[in-house]
Amino acid sequence: MQPNSASAKILIVEDDFEIGNLLASTIQESGMLPTVAEDGNVMQSLLRSNSYDLIILDVMLPGEDGLSICKRIRSERTIPIILLTALGEEVDRIVGLEVGADDYITKPFSPREVVARIRSLLRRASYGLTSSSAQRKLRFDGWVIDPMRRRLHDPGNARIALTTTEFDLLLAFCRNPGRVITREELLLFTHSGLAGPIERSIDVHISRLRQKIEADPREPTLLQTVRLGGYTFTASVEEV
Template identity: 45%
Template sequence: MTEPAPTSILLVDDESSLREPLAEYLTRQGFVVREADSAAQARTLLAQDLPDLALLDIMMPGEDGLSLCRHLVESRGLPTILLTAKGEAMDRIIGLEIGADDYVTKPFEPRELVARIRSVLRRAERPAAVADEELLYRFEDWQLDPLKRRLTDPDNALVPLSTAEFRMLRAFCDHPRQVLDRDRLLDMVQGREAQLFDRAVDNQISRLRRKIETDSRNPHFIQTVRGGGYRFGAEVTRVARDDSA
């Protein structure tokens, strides 16, 4: 039986005094770690191979961690954890809004970071119920594939989704025409760390609307319910996969 490949992590931090000992610790925990001291070096490494998760320092010279996080989430759908200083509360909020999965405040206990890494990876991995994952979601000629995490529009064109956007859309597809308040959506999409930031839901909804609505200012699919949250207005059906198509 083939052994599963070890989890790979991209660690991006310009402070070698933190990055190098942390990389050694994570390696001892069984992870494969690649280091970058800047966003530019990180982008070079990403072009060679995509890791399973990224750890990003927010404050770096040149391109900062938030900008790199946005790139990883929107174009790669990569699970991401931000490393932040105590005084960067607004940056943490922005990071969660653009789709980061979690954050850890410096200085941190390495064991806590490992626990958060594993928690994020568990949330990102494919659920065990494979039979259910084989069913596709369809709504008004759109199709969401939960197994491959692919969304296609009525013209069968692929619409890229970040991890958070995929989770948000799937939550709506699992509960069509039901009002979902922000607390419930936060729990479905981001987990406990995002519960402090209701605004993160609104920003993720706005990004998702821009991808699936004809007019995001007058949404047809994701409807705002005043005082209640959001409702997915379309009928959703589950259909069997046709891999021969």
């Protein structure tokens, strides 16, 4: 069962003692349960023996850097990941999204922003638990997306791992087949509008999504780009 934010367990991977303590205090004051790891080795040990609901991961770590760690975690788990970085250039944020992060926060950060982004990701990871007609499974081209359990299965019934944002994007497309959806709308669909996220981040997430659902991601047939418009989902979608 997905937790609500009040009981969420948050793993902070940060080598700077003061920043780690500030994050932990901020998260604890909001009612969540923080744990701090100073590097990737400690993080890995904690992940083997505990379960967490979200990871905040610093990019600049001793030993294995945060981008490499993020890519490795994403290959094994669907847990939401927020990257923490002092790098302000757009290209650095884009690289973080390309390796599988769901969101990023740039230092120096506002404690309120950190809590807001955590809560947003936790809501997105758990909102499908509410039963309604909007949570029925949807099928397209043999694929089945399950909003209730937040799962995607391919035509061979194999489960395909998606990040929180990738799932939200695919669900938005499945609920709006054939319609051109702008990047601004997609940012709203994915609840990403907390602190001025860049529209280019949507392109990165869609590129990753194409890698998972398209027969040939270089020549996409399901998720097509509409020049000066946004994206459109061409598949026929039906409720299961």
